[in-house]
Amino acid sequence: MTGLRRTLLTPQGVAVLAGLVLVALAAALGPVLLEHAATTRNIADRQLPASWAHPFGTDELGRDLLARTVVATRLSVLLTLGAAGISVAGGVVLGVVAAVLPRAARRLVTAFIDIMLSFPWLLLALFFSVIWGATARGAMLAIGFAGIPVFARLVSTLTAAVATTDYVHAARLLGSSSGRTAVRHVLPNILPPLVVNTAAHASVTLLSFAALSFLGLGVQPPEYDWGRLLNEGSKRIYTAPMAAIGPGIAIVLTGVLFSLLGELLSQSRPRTVHAVTAQDGSSRPVPAEGDAVVEVTDLRVSFRGDDGTLVQRVRGVDLTIAPGEVVGIVGESGSGKSVTAMAVAGLLGPEALVESERLVFRGIDMTRRPSAAERRRLGLEEAMIFQDPLSSLNPALTVGRQLTEASETHAGTSHAAASARAAEALSLVRIPDPPRRLRQLPHELSGGMRQRAMIATGLMGTPRLIIADEPTTALDVTVQRQVMRALRDAREQTGAAILLISHDIALVSGFCDRIVVMRDGVVVERLAADRLGEAEHPYTRGLIACVPDMRTDRSRALPVIGVAAQEEVLP
Numbered sequence: 001m002t003g004l005r006r007t008l009l010t011p012q013g014v015a016v017l018a019g020l021v022l023v024a025l026a027a028a029l030g031p032v033l034l035e036h037a038a039t040t041r042n043i044a045d046r047q048l049p050a051s052w053a054h055p056f057g058t059d060e061l062g063r064d065l066l067a068r069t070v071v072a073t074r075l076s077v078l079l080t081l082g083a084a085g086i087s088v089a090g091g092v093v094l095g096v097v098a099a100v101l102p103r104a105a106r107r108l109v110t111a112f113i114d115i116m117l118s119f120p121w122l123l124l125a126l127f128f129s130v131i132w133g134a135t136a137r138g139a140m141l142a143i144g145f146a147g148i149p150v151f152a153r154l155v156s157t158l159t160a161a162v163a164t165t166d167y168v169h170a171a172r173l174l175g176s177s178s179g180r181t182a183v184r185h186v187l188p189n190i191l192p193p194l195v196v197n198t199a200a201h202a203s204v205t206l207l208s209f210a211a212l213s214f215l216g217l218g219v220q221p222p223e224y225d226w227g228r229l230l231n232e233g234s235k236r237i238y239t240a241p242m243a244a245i246g247p248g249i250a251i252v253l254t255g256v257l258f259s260l261l262g263e264l265l266s267q268s269r270p271r272t273v274h275a276v277t278a279q280d281g282s283s284r285p286v287p288a289e290g291d292a293v294v295e296v297t298d299l300r301v302s303f304r305g306d307d308g309t310l311v312q313r314v315r316g317v318d319l320t321i322a323p324g325e326v327v328g329i330v331g332e333s334g335s336g337k338s339v340t341a342m343a344v345a346g347l348l349g350p351e352a353l354v355e356s357e358r359l360v361f362r363g364i365d366m367t368r369r370p371s372a373a374e375r376r377r378l379g380l381e382e383a384m385i386f387q388d389p390l391s392s393l394n395p396a397l398t399v400g401r402q403l404t405e406a407s408e409t410h411a412g413t414s415h416a417a418a419s420a421r422a423a424e425a426l427s428l429v430r431i432p433d434p435p436r437r438l439r440q441l442p443h444e445l446s447g448g449m450r451q452r453a454m455i456a457t458g459l460m461g462t463p464r465l466i467i468a469d470e471p472t473t474a475l476d477v478t479v480q481r482q483v484m485r486a487l488r489d490a491r492e493q494t495g496a497a498i499l500l501i502s503h504d505i506a507l508v509s510g511f512c513d514r515i516v517v518m519r520d521g522v523v524v525e526r527l528a529a530d531r532l533g534e535a536e537h538p539y540t541r542g543l544i545a546c547v548p549d550m551r552t553d554r555s556r557a558l559p560v561i562g563v564a565a566q567e568e569v570l571p
């Protein structure tokens with residue numbers, strides 16, 4: 001909102017606002033104040049050229065064309081808004097449906113949208129106007145429907161992009177239903193670009209109305225809009241040019257205003273973020289010791305390759321995490337660390353084929369769809385911290401809103417109690433001035449603070465497992481230390497187990513109890529963190545050899561992992 005206000009206070013913003021106010025006044029007051037001048041016939045003054053008395057001249061019945069142009073504002077603008085509304089509403093419905101349908105049906109709808117888009121827009125409008133007839137209503141429906149494919153494509157693309165973001169994954173992890181996720185997380189984030197495009201599209205819609213009315217297919221006498229006036233004036237373009245230029249100016253200026261409004265809205269779009277969950281009680285619940293938090297046996301995850309064949313990316317992984325244990329998964333990029341963690345969290349999408357002998361989180365079978373009660377438990381007991389804190393927080397919601405969401409939803413905590421808990425969680429991860437930070441949007445926090453806010457999100461429930469997927473990769477070294485300290489504090493406070501994913505074996509060995517080394521979808525070695533020196537697998541030793549220390553000869557290149565593993569170039 002601040003961004004919008006700032007943009008509107010620029011000279012361009014003020015000019016656009018003033019123009020829009022003028023158009024709104026003409027639409028509201030024109031038919032009231034000028035109806036008489038616009039409709040009174042005066043045969044003596046017929047077809048006069050422009051003069052001081054009649055700046056746009058008069059028509060063949062002696063009616064003042066300036067008055068008629070002003071009066072026509074209302075119908076022109078209403079028809080434009082009506083048609084744009086139809087395009088947007090139809091586009092949102094079709095676009096969201098296209099984005100959520102199963103793969104085959106989605107392809108069908110997308111192909112239909114693509115075919116519609118391949119026709120020039122005005123051609124579609126002409127086609128529809130033949131169906132609905134040459135009336136003002138028919139033109140509005142025709143232009144509105146012709147615009148639906150444009151918005152359907154925009155919405156399906158935006159929805160698909162938002163649906164794969166970390167904060168939507170996080171919302172799913174917190175047990176948010178599809179409807180709630182769409183309304184709370186997807187819609188607010190596709191709304192700004194949608195509004196921007198709607199404003200820009202309105203100018204095209206206005207021009208299309210003018211075109212249809214000009215062709216005699218739109219508004220019919222005795223009604224008149226700017227296109228109709230342009231049509232009538234064009235017949236006298238050589239003798240009384242203002243009869244056509246007058247309505248033409250109205251069309252162009254209003255169209256430019258709509259375009260500029262779209263431009264201004266796009267400039268003021270905030271860049272955003274989102275985070276957390278909670279519970280009321282004053283004393284922080286400590287999970288009971290007992291069975292393993294995570295039990296994974298023979299996990300296999302496959303994705304379809306470009307040629308349609310299934311490619312196994314995780315191949316037979318076994319993993320057990322005890323309560324409170326800190327386990328690290330290390331391995332080079334593409335080794336399957338994240339996919340393993342996402343499978344544990346139940347966050348892999350339908351594109352992944354997950355098979356396993358056993359995939360259990362605290363008694364919940366993660367291979368099948370969880371029940372409502374299990375979803376609630378998962379929302380409170382699992383926390384996920386992704387690599388990029390900016391993309392893991394919903395940019396459209398305040399930090400406080402994101403922190404309190406899960407506790408209010410799943411634990412039934414009151415808003416006041418959840419807010420107090422959120423402030424407590426932020427202090428716990430050492431974010432100063434929690435009340436102020438809770439009111440801010442994610443982009444107003446620094447990168448390290450955002451990551452710590454994500455950790456605080458996990459503290460709002462009763463976390464049994466915190467999955468941190470490369471939580472410090474995007475941060476500089478000092479901030480990395482703060483984030484790792486926050487993670488350690490979180491563990492001490494809650495007793496939660498931690499699954500830390502990283503390619504940095506030094507970071508993992510300093511933080512974890514146990515290390516699991518993955519390569520090419522397979523676990524190649526398991527080690528106690530304090531026994532790195534005893535690593536046996538050449539790949540693990542290669543990873544260790546790549547970590548520089550105080551004794552490293554800086555004039556020599558570090559070993560390359562693959563080469564180190566193959567040639568066993570090891571310390």
Ligand SMILES: Nc1ncnc2c1ncn2[C@@H]1O[C@H](COP(=O)(O)OP(=O)(O)OP(=O)(O)O)[C@@H](O)[C@H]1O
Nearest residue numbers: 303304313331332333334335336337338339340351
């Ligand atoms: N949605 C997906 N569709 C197809 N392939 C995928 C998908 N997600 C992951 N993969 C593939 O699975 C393999 C393992 O990916 P994963 O993200 O687990 O690697 P990683 O070890 O976490 O590496 P990084 O540190 O780069 O994230 C990669 O080859 C990746 O391309």
